[in-house]
Amino acid sequence: MQLNLYNQSFILSEHKALFWLEQKMLIIADAHFSKETHFRKNGVAIPAGILHNDLNRLETLIDTFNPGQILFLGDMFHSEENDGMNEFLEWRKSFSSLKIKLVIGNHDILHKNWYDLALIECIESNLQIENIILSHDKLIIEDNTILNLYGHIHPGILLRGKAKQSLRLPCFWFSKNYGALPAFGRFTGYVTVHPKKGDKIFVIGDEKVFDLNGN
Numbered sequence: 001m002q003l004n005l006y007n008q009s010f011i012l013s014e015h016k017a018l019f020w021l022e023q024k025m026l027i028i029a030d031a032h033f034s035k036e037t038h039f040r041k042n043g044v045a046i047p048a049g050i051l052h053n054d055l056n057r058l059e060t061l062i063d064t065f066n067p068g069q070i071l072f073l074g075d076m077f078h079s080e081e082n083d084g085m086n087e088f089l090e091w092r093k094s095f096s097s098l099k100i101k102l103v104i105g106n107h108d109i110l111h112k113n114w115y116d117l118a119l120i121e122c123i124e125s126n127l128q129i130e131n132i133i134l135s136h137d138k139l140i141i142e143d144n145t146i147l148n149l150y151g152h153i154h155p156g157i158l159l160r161g162k163a164k165q166s167l168r169l170p171c172f173w174f175s176k177n178y179g180a181l182p183a184f185g186r187f188t189g190y191v192t193v194h195p196k197k198g199d200k201i202f203v204i205g206d207e208k209v210f211d212l213n214g215n
Helices: 037-043 050-065 083-093 113-116
Strands: 001-007 008-013 017-020 025-029 069-072 097-105 118-125 127-129 133-136 145-148 155-162 166-175 179-182 200-206 208-212
Touching: 008 050, 017 050, 025 050, 050 083, 113 118, 155 200
Parallel strands: 025 069, 069 097, 097 118, 133 145, 145 179
Antiparallel strands: 001 008, 008 017, 017 025, 127 133, 155 166, 166 179, 166 200, 200 208
16 A cells, blocks of 8 residues: 655555655564564463564565665564574575664664674664654654654554454554554564544554555
């Protein structure tokens, strides 16, 4: 689904990512790669294969959009180095020429040498391109010509049906000056957002992006 905002064009992907057409940039928030490995390392019984699935989805996005670069909006990895990192490094060898940048989030605590090994350029604060500011946390934006795209909150929306049925699904949430991206990682929860009048919600379900704005 294509969305035009602030004179820029974006494609909202059912794989919980955003593609910025003008910049040929794939934007991903909160991948939390190797989170399940971290939990298993600490004695929590979490099934294997989650990282493999996430990397397959990332590969699908690369095949679909052929991006010139990938930007992660923080929390690319979940914790300190563990065995899951080796799986990522092996995956990275297949895409070593693809530029990857990371806006550092609160979970991005790996040593700089590891990011260098993985060919990941780290950005300590935020990144501004044209009239778009890309960050991990939501910023304070007072200029109405600026759009802040951010992650961190793992936005989801609660859908209610008949007979008191309800379902919480990940979503893209756009409000004045802001756009919150869904968490890319499969092993993440969602925080229910409460959109105000004029906000736009695009929910992800059944491998599709649905417009909940009546358009």
